[in-house]
Amino acid sequence: MLTLYYSKGTSAIAPHILLEEVGADYAVHEVPIAKGAHQEPAYLEINPKARVPALMTPNGVITENPAILTYIAATHPQAHLLPDTPFERAQADALNAYICATMHVAFAHLQRGARWADGEQAHAAMKAKVADNIADCASVIEAHHLKGPWAMGDHYTICDAYLTLPPRWMAKVGVDLAAYPKLKAHHEAMLHRPATLAVMAIHGL
Ligand SMILES: N[C@@H](CCC(=O)N[C@@H](CS)C(=O)NCC(=O)O)C(=O)O
Known part of the structure; x- marks a missing residue:
């Protein structure tokens, strides 16, 4: 199971779309930036950089959009979302x-x-x-x-x-x-x- 930590309207839109594209088994956890939720201790334990998105995976947390997108694609190879060569x-x-x-x-x-x-x-x-x-x-x-x-x-x-x-x-x-x-x-x-x-x-x- 994957959990996407996101705030509405942010760059978390990108991995969110990809999770939908691959039909991933995932949950979402909203971290509203406007309310400062990304600065709260509970979220800083997930992402000490105080940014969204973050993706909780069975192996731990991944941050940074390019890494998250690559991880989603690599763990759902049937969707062929990474170039071959x-x-x-x-x-x-x-x-x-x-x-x-x-x-x-x-x-x-x-x-x-x-x-x-x-x-x-x-x-x-x-x-x-x-x-x-x-x-x-x-x-x-x-x-x-x-x-x-x-x-x-x-x-x-x-x-x-x-x-x-x-x-x-x-x-x-x-x-x-x-x-x-x-x-x-x-x-x-x-x-x-x-x-x-x-x-x-x-x-x-
Ligand atoms: N390099 C990071 C940037 C993440 C980032 O800056 N996210 C923004 C939302 S789009 C954020 O969390 N902003 C809160 C802040 O800057 O305090 C990534 O690509 O994941």
């Missing part, structure tokens, strides 16, 4: 690393500037850069990481669940998805999948 696997890892370590971090500068600098002026300066940085990240994904129709080409993989997040970040900072035809088509295709729709409903989206 070493090169394609590395390409998938590259996209997931980019979403996690560059685009998500760029988006975090909107609300979490205090992690990088002190003072209102510094936070305002960081916020002012977020839309441009998110647009740059979207351009990189559009040009180099999204083969179409799915991220890795003809087959849905772990990257596709993670790619549900960039359009959400883009919308929040006013970057027009229509300017990125492959990302837009991907987003629309995702919204036709029952797993995506089920998770969006749970997250109140």
Whole structure:
């Protein structure tokens, strides 16, 4: 049995979608960030980094979206969500690393500037850069990481669940998805999948 620790509307949407896609036997445990639940001792025992998502597995806790997505796919091989060849696997890892370590971090500068600098002026300066940085990240994904129709080409993989997040970040900072035809088509295709729709409903989206 797996347990996904999540907060509604966060990046936990990605592993949540993948758990639905593979038909996993899983439970959910809500950790509402807005109420500070991710900072409470009970949750810090699950994830000392005070972030969601986290996935409790029979072997212990996994944190970090790319690792969680890979674990779900690797433990449900019948769903074929990991590319077969070493090169394609590395390409998938590259996209997931980019979403996690560059685009998500760029988006975090909107609300979490205090992690990088002190003072209102510094936070305002960081916020002012977020839309441009998110647009740059979207351009990189559009040009180099999204083969179409799915991220890795003809087959849905772990990257596709993670790619549900960039359009959400883009919308929040006013970057027009229509300017990125492959990302837009991907987003629309995702919204036709029952797993995506089920998770969006749970997250109140
Ligand atoms: N690198 C982590 C980032 C996780 C993360 O930042 N999650 C956000 C929600 S999308 C969070 O927990 N925010 C609470 C906070 O920053 O205090 C991952 O990919 O799992």
